[in-house]
Amino acid sequence: MGSVIAFWILAALVVGSAVGLVVRRNPIHGALFLVVNLGGVAALYLMMHAEFLAAAQVIVYAGAIAVLFVFAIMVLIPGKEETGPDPLRAQRWLAVPLGGFLALEIALVLRSTVFTTSRSPATVPGGVEAVGRLLFTDYLFPFEVTSFLLLAALIGVMALTKRKAS
Amino acid sequence: MVPESHYVALSAVLFVIGVVGVLIRRNPLVIFMSIELMLNAANLALVAFGQRHGTAQGQALVFFVMCVAAAEVAVGLAIIVSIFRMRRRLSVDELSLMRW
Amino acid sequence: MLPLISFRAIAPGMALAATACLLLLLDLLPTRGRKDHLAVVGLAGVVLSMILSLGLWGSDERAFNGMVRLDGFALFFNLVIGFATGLVLLLSIDYLRRQGMESGEFYILVLFSAVGMTLMAGAGDLIVIFLGLEVMSLSLYVLAGWFEGRLEAGEASMKYFLLGAFASGFFLYGIALIFGATGSTNLDRIAVAVAGGAARDPLLIIGFGLLVAGFGFKISSVPFHMWTADVYQGAPTSVTALIATGSKAAAFAALLRVLLSALRTVQPDWAVLFWGLAVLSMTAGNVVALAQQNIKRMLAYSSIAHAGYILVGVVAGGALGGGGVLFYLLVYTFTTAGAFGVILLLERDGREAVAVSDLAGLATRHPVLALTFSVFLLSLVGIPPTAGFVGKFYLFGAAVRTGYVWLAVIGVVNSAIAAYYYLRLIVFMYMREPEGSPTVLVPSLPAGLALAVALWGVVQLGVLPAPFLDLAQAAVIPLLR
Numbered sequence: 001m002g003s004v005i006a007f008w009i010l011a012a013l014v015v016g017s018a019v020g021l022v023v024r025r026n027p028i029h030g031a032l033f034l035v036v037n038l039g040g041v042a043a044l045y046l047m048m049h050a051e052f053l054a055a056a057q058v059i060v061y062a063g064a065i066a067v068l069f070v071f072a073i074m075v076l077i078p079g080k081e082e083t084g085p086d087p088l089r090a091q092r093w094l095a096v097p098l099g100g101f102l103a104l105e106i107a108l109v110l111r112s113t114v115f116t117t118s119r120s121p122a123t124v125p126g127g128v129e130a131v132g133r134l135l136f137t138d139y140l141f142p143f144e145v146t147s148f149l150l151l152a153a154l155i156g157v158m159a160l161t162k163r164k165a166s
Numbered sequence: 167m168v169p170e171s172h173y174v175a176l177s178a179v180l181f182v183i184g185v186v187g188v189l190i191r192r193n194p195l196v197i198f199m200s201i202e203l204m205l206n207a208a209n210l211a212l213v214a215f216g217q218r219h220g221t222a223q224g225q226a227l228v229f230f231v232m233c234v235a236a237a238e239v240a241v242g243l244a245i246i247v248s249i250f251r252m253r254r255r256l257s258v259d260e261l262s263l264m265r266w
Numbered sequence: 267m268l269p270l271i272s273f274r275a276i277a278p279g280m281a282l283a284a285t286a287c288l289l290l291l292l293d294l295l296p297t298r299g300r301k302d303h304l305a306v307v308g309l310a311g312v313v314l315s316m317i318l319s320l321g322l323w324g325s326d327e328r329a330f331n332g333m334v335r336l337d338g339f340a341l342f343f344n345l346v347i348g349f350a351t352g353l354v355l356l357l358s359i360d361y362l363r364r365q366g367m368e369s370g371e372f373y374i375l376v377l378f379s380a381v382g383m384t385l386m387a388g389a390g391d392l393i394v395i396f397l398g399l400e401v402m403s404l405s406l407y408v409l410a411g412w413f414e415g416r417l418e419a420g421e422a423s424m425k426y427f428l429l430g431a432f433a434s435g436f437f438l439y440g441i442a443l444i445f446g447a448t449g450s451t452n453l454d455r456i457a458v459a460v461a462g463g464a465a466r467d468p469l470l471i472i473g474f475g476l477l478v479a480g481f482g483f484k485i486s487s488v489p490f491h492m493w494t495a496d497v498y499q500g501a502p503t504s505v506t507a508l509i510a511t512g513s514k515a516a517a518f519a520a521l522l523r524v525l526l527s528a529l530r531t532v533q534p535d536w537a538v539l540f541w542g543l544a545v546l547s548m549t550a551g552n553v554v555a556l557a558q559q560n561i562k563r564m565l566a567y568s569s570i571a572h573a574g575y576i577l578v579g580v581v582a583g584g585a586l587g588g589g590g591v592l593f594y595l596l597v598y599t600f601t602t603a604g605a606f607g608v609i610l611l612l613e614r615d616g617r618e619a620v621a622v623s624d625l626a627g628l629a630t631r632h633p634v635l636a637l638t639f640s641v642f643l644l645s646l647v648g649i650p651p652t653a654g655f656v657g658k659f660y661l662f663g664a665a666v667r668t669g670y671v672w673l674a675v676i677g678v679v680n681s682a683i684a685a686y687y688y689l690r691l692i693v694f695m696y697m698r699e700p701e702g703s704p705t706v707l708v709p710s711l712p713a714g715l716a717l718a719v720a721l722w723g724v725v726q727l728g729v730l731p732a733p734f735l736d737l738a739q740a741a742v743i744p745l746l747r
Contacts, residue, residue, distance in 0.1 A: 007168040011176050018180055018203055022187035027195050034199050037180075041206055044173065050213050050225050060232050065202065065239045072243045073195055076250050095189035099182055105472060106178040130222040131229065139226050140269055141276075141330035145385060145397045146233045148283060152378040152401050153237035155290070156408035159371035160244040174446065181439055188432050197428055204435035208442045215446035224445065230393055231438060234400050238431055241404050245411060245427050249420035 003047060010047070014040035027073045035066045052128040173214035180207035194246050198239075205235050275329035275336040277322065278315040278344045279384040282351075285311025286377035293370030304373045305359045305712075309352055311377065315384075316348035326744050328390060332452050335390040338741035339592075343387035343519040346596050349723070350512035351380040353603040356716035358504040361610050364708060365502070367413055376508065379405035383516035392441045392451040392477075395520045399437070399484065402513055403430050410501040410509070422500025429483065429493045437480025443473025456528040465532045477524070478539065484517035487573045488546040498566035503618070506562060507606035510569050511599040518576060518595055525580065526588060526745040533583050540581045541673060547574030548680040555687050561609055561620050564687060565602070568646060571684060572598055575661055578677050582664035585746060589739030590664045593727075594657035596734065597645070600723030601654060605642040607717050608635060614705040624705045625691055626698035632707045636695045638721055643688045645724045648681050653727035660735065 017040065020033040042057040135143050180203055187200030209228045216224020273280065288311070289304050297303070319341045326337045354376060362368040382402030389395040407430060411423025445451050447470035448459035464470050482490035498506045529536060551571030558564035576598075579591035612619035612628075619625075629636040645654035658681060662674040727734055 004168055007172060011172075014176065015179055015183070018183040018187075021196070021199055021203065022183055022191065027193055027199075030196050030199055034202065037203065038206065041210055044176075044210060045213060047168065048170070048173065048213055048217055050228075053209075053213065053225055053228050056229065056232055060236055061202075061206070065236060068239055068243055069195065069199060072247060076195070076247060095186055098189065099186040102185060103179075103182045106182065131225045134222055134226040135229060137268055138223075138331045139230075139333075139393075140271070141333040142230055142391070142393050142397055145394065145401070146230060148378075148381065149233060149237050149397060149401050149404070152375070152382075152404050153240050155371055155374055155378065156241050156404055157244045159369065159375065159408055160241075160248050160411075162369075162371070177442075181435075184435065194424060194428060198431065201428075201431045201435050204432075205438060208435070208438040211439065211442040212445060215442065215449075218446065219449040221449070223450070227393055227441075227445070227451065230397060234397070234434075237400065237404060238434075241407055242427050242431060245407060245420075245423050248411070248414065249424050 007044075007047060010040050010043050014044070028070070031066060031069045031073055034069065035062055038062045038066060049127075052131050170214040170217040173217075174211055177207045177210035177214065180204075180210065198242055198246070202235065202239075205231060269331035269333075270329050272327070272329035272334075272336075274322065274325075275327060275334045276388070278319045278341070278348075279381055279388065281311055281315040281318055282377055282381045282384060285314070286374050286381065289370065289374045289377065293374065301362075301368050301370050301373070302359055304370050305355050308373045308377050309355050312348050312352045312355065312380070316345055316352075319344040319348070328454075332454055333391045333394050334388055336388065337744040338737075339519070339523065339745055340384075340388035342592055342738060342741035343515060343595075344384055346515045346592075346599050347380055347383045347387065347512050349596070349719075350508060350515065350599050350603060351376060351383075353599075353607070353716045353720060354504050354508045354512070356712040356719075357507065357603070357607050357610055358502075359712045360708070360710035361502070361504055361713065364613075365413060367502070372409065372412060375405040375409050379403075379409070379508065380512065383512050386516040387519040389520060389523070390453055392444065392453070392456075392524075395524075396434070396437060396441060398516070399480075399520070400434065402516060403434070403484075406505070406509055406513060409505045410497055412502050412505060416500075418496075418500035419502075420500075422497045425493050426497045426501075433480045433483035433490065436476045436483075440473045440476030440478075440480060443469050443476065447473060453524065453528040457530070460529060461531045465535075474529070474536070475539075478521075478543075481517055481521045482543065485514055485521070485573045485576075486570050487543050487577060488550045488570060491547070491551070491570045491573075494570055495563050495566040498569070499560060499562045499620075503562065503606050503610040506565075507603045507610075510565070510602045510606070514569070514573065515595045515599060518580075518591060522580060522588060522591060522742075523745060526583065526742070530583075530746065537581050537583065537670075540577050541670070544574045544577035544581055544673065545676055547571065547577060548677060549574075552680050552684045552687075555684070558687070559622050561622055561625075561691070562606075564622070565605060568684065568688075569602065571680065572602075572646075574680070575658060575677060578665050578670075578673055579661040581670055581673060582661075582668040584664075584668065585739050585742050586664040586667060587661075588742035588745065589735065590657070590660040592738035592741055593731070593735055594661055596738070597653040597657040597724070597727050600720045600727070601642050601645040601652075604717055604720030604724065605639065605646065607713060607720060608639040608642065611635070611708055611710060611713055612705050613708050615703055619705045622691060622694060623698075623701075625694040626705075627700040628695040628705060631704060635707055638717055639695065640692050641721060641724055643691055645728070647685045647688045649685075651725075651728045653724045653731070656728055656731040656735075 017033040017036040021030045038061040042054045045054040184200045184203030212224040212227045379402045382398045385398030407427040410426045411419050413419040447467045448456045486494040551567045555567035579587040645652035648654040648658040665674040
């Protein structure tokens with residue numbers, strides 16, 4: 001029972017912060033909402049016994065990614081908000097039916113499959129050990145590719161900043 | 167216990183909010199944050215589905231998504247910062263993101 | 267248990283990756299600004315990778331617990347990617363120096379993106395496709411904005427990045443839903459689950475739809491094409507060539523592998539979807555291209571239309587359609603890299619000559635170049651005896667033989683519409699007199715070599731296509747088993 005209450009509280013927090021990110025005009029508020037959202041999701045991982053991910057989420061997302069966002073906003077935008085008429089206003093209304101359509105579609109899916117085949121989640125090996133074992137056996141190749149991906153990102157960012165100096 | 171289907175439903179809601187955010191916002195940083203919401207929603211779904219199938223695979227997949235997200239943020243913010251140095255206003259529709 | 271670690275299976279990609287890392291070190295040597303040697307070493311790596319692909323021809327194995335596949339399909343695409351990357355490296359050398367943007371990182375990033383492409387071509391698991399896609403895209407995002415200080419370059423880079431990241435969000439959620447429906451991301455296991463009844467699972471259907479949206483972005487099919495024109499226009503011309511050829515080929519490779527190996531049993535279902543995408547892309551691409559005055563923009567819409575033609579082959583499916591797709595991608599790589607290569611050599615008043623009117627009178631001053639460009643354009647139209655004709659013939663032929671006659675008819679009508687805007691360029695070159703200062707050719711030995719290779723490809727595949735067609739069809743067979 002306690003976990004059900006916790007779930008609903010976290011769900012409200014996560015959805016609320018996501019909506020906040022999308023509707024608030026000031027990007028810095030958005031970034032703070034993003035931090036709340038990422039933290040909430042980390043707590044949800046904990047509830048699903050995915051401790052490793054919960055820790056990684058806090059360290060990587062909330063710790064590094066969100067901070068980068070805040071940093072970029074602080075550097076770039078001197079309190080600038082979206083002002084002035086929106087030249088694509090008419091087009092933006094397309095987002096409403098499109099979003100509604102997506103939501104409806106996904107709701108249909110969930111109704112027809114997920115809620116009928118629910119199982120309780122306690123049976124899963126969730127510890128760091130299970131994930132680590134998978135990463136270095138079945139997922140060894142993607143794991144190595146990830147290192148290459150990070151190297152590519154590193155070079156790309158270096159190239160972008162280096163040209164600035166010259 | 168909360169059934170894993172609830173988590174999937176929650177992730178679907180998050181994903182849709184992220185998509186709508188990308189479509190209605192003009193500030194590239196906010197658009198990018200909305201994209202992060204989408205990735206996050208996918209992560210939540212992966213973990214929940216992993217529970218459903220009784221495997222830690224979902225969690226391993228999330229690990230890769232986190233790496234991708236980190237790499238994307240590094241490159242993306244560098245690009246946004248570099249274009250912003252060229253012009254002081256940061257709004258996407260001057261860049262006409264959705265032009266034919 | 268440790269998976270089977272097979273360096274054989276990833277040898278062509280490893281050659282590219284190792285070359286990229288070697289370039290990283292070479293870039294540190296003091297060489298007074300000149301970076302030609304990096305391009306040459308990179309080119310050597312590309313050639314090595316292609317030789318390895320040829321040497322491995324005929325093998326069919328899975329490695330790393332099914333994460334990687336080494337089969338004719340992957341090897342064929344390695345060759346296509348190798349040609350694309352090699353041509354782009356050659357085209358870039360003098361072009362970058364002319365624009366004052368020469369830097370070692372450029373060549374390194376080109377090779378990184380090529381590694382991502384080979385990963386996509388040889389992936390046996392959705393997560394590897396995703397990672398390959400990201401390696402490729404992250405490099406291309408940076409390359410697209412290489413000409414720093416030009417507004418359109420920044421726009422191109424940012425737009426490409428934001429929409430690309432948006433598309434990977436869809437792609438990823440698609441993977442998550444497919445994982446939910448089938449319990450795996452491995453293509454073989456998905457195939458088993460689909461055959462076993464998961465095909466009617468709404469989770470799988472929507473997941474697949476989201477996946478297609480992600481792919482649609484990379485192949486620039488309507489309605490996921492919004493980025494194409496601006497990015498093609500704003501990116502450096504040699505990078506545009508890479509985006510148009512290599513990244514498109516890699517995305518088609520991954521798409522085709524998912525469709526043919528994981529979802530073959532439900533072919534009629536997805537064929538309907540791609541029927542629509544093919545018609546939309548062909549028609550919209552060609553109609554909008556008619557109105558363009560900028561050659562790079564025009565070629566961008568032309569590439570959207572070509573994505574539509576290639577999707578015709580995807581709809582047809584099987585060895586015929588699949589083989590047609592592979593062959594056409596090879597043809598398209600030579601043709602498009604060649605066309606962009608010609609544009610990249612032209613200058614007028616010290617800036618790049620990219621307007622249609624800049625071509626006026628080119629035939630009288632540079633007859634060889636004009637003739638070369640004409641061959642590429644005729645190949646894009648699909649006029650015999652160029653490669654484009656053979657490619658289209660087989661794509662549409664496969665559609666007719668599998669019963670999609672209307673699709674083939676729409677394709678042929680579209681090719682006729684497209685003829686107008688390609689031939690208009692030829693008319694400008696041969697029949698108009700230039701106004702103001704003339705367009706000049708900036709001679710460049712490596713670029714000339716690249717054009718020669720591309721021209722050879724277009725003529726060879728047009729005149730003697732049979733061995734390559736057999737190769738393409740044989741490459742698809744492993745997927746259909």
